[in-house]
Ligand SMILES: O=C(O)CCC(=O)C(=O)O
């Protein structure tokens with residue numbers, strides 16, 4: 623299995639957690655489910671999802687058509703989102719291994735939220751962050767981009783679909799949401815083949831896909847970082863320390 627960041631930097635499997643903390647996104651190729659599971663086993667614990675087939679493991683293929691809140695299991699496009707954005711305790715890590723590629727379409731979309739946070743910070747828009755919330759039926763309002771630790775750390779929750787949508791609670795927060803959504807409009811696009819996939823930090827990176835035809839299939843592992851792990855701070859969010867926006871679009 624080979625691992626690399628979007629800027630081309632390569633990692634060994636035992637460096638995956640550090641690569642993830644640094645880049646938010648690790649792309650892999652030549653991977654098997656067992657290899658990925660054992661790589662995550664040392665430092666994460668499975669996160670249960672309503673659609674999982676065993677703890678933390680969900681098969682993503684079009685087979686639940688008609689069920690509510692199951693757009694992932696259709697042929698439809700999935701707009702950029704963070705998984706379980708509407709619930710209190712979200713998965714920290716998403717590892718998605720593609721096992722069968724689509725006939726047409728189905729490319730994966732990824733957007734590094736550090737890029738969003740950096741841009742909002744540079745434009746002094748984060749003072750209004752408390753006033754951009756996610757509305758979701760039956761769930762309390764949650765902040766879309768939450769600065770903590772004197773603005774050195776952030777956590778993103780975002781969806782704009784039938785499950786949840788962003789909302790500004792005051793007019794002066796509108797420029798913040800507009801700037802956020804302008805970023806959401808231009809993700810990285812990856813055509814991933816069988817054995818390829820991504821490991822992402824779900825409090826930082828937004829993901830989605832284009833619509834497709836054919837038998838596209840993926841296996842998704844959801845996890846939290848183990849409390850004993852050196853990377854446990856990933857469970858709270860991400861930091862812009864060491865982030866360089868010029869690194870992101872190379873390669
Ligand atoms: O199909 C994919 O590539 C991603 C699916 C997904 O993000 C989801 O079901 O939440």
Ligand SMILES: [Fe+2]
Nearest residue numbers: 703704705829
């Ligand atoms: Fe997702």
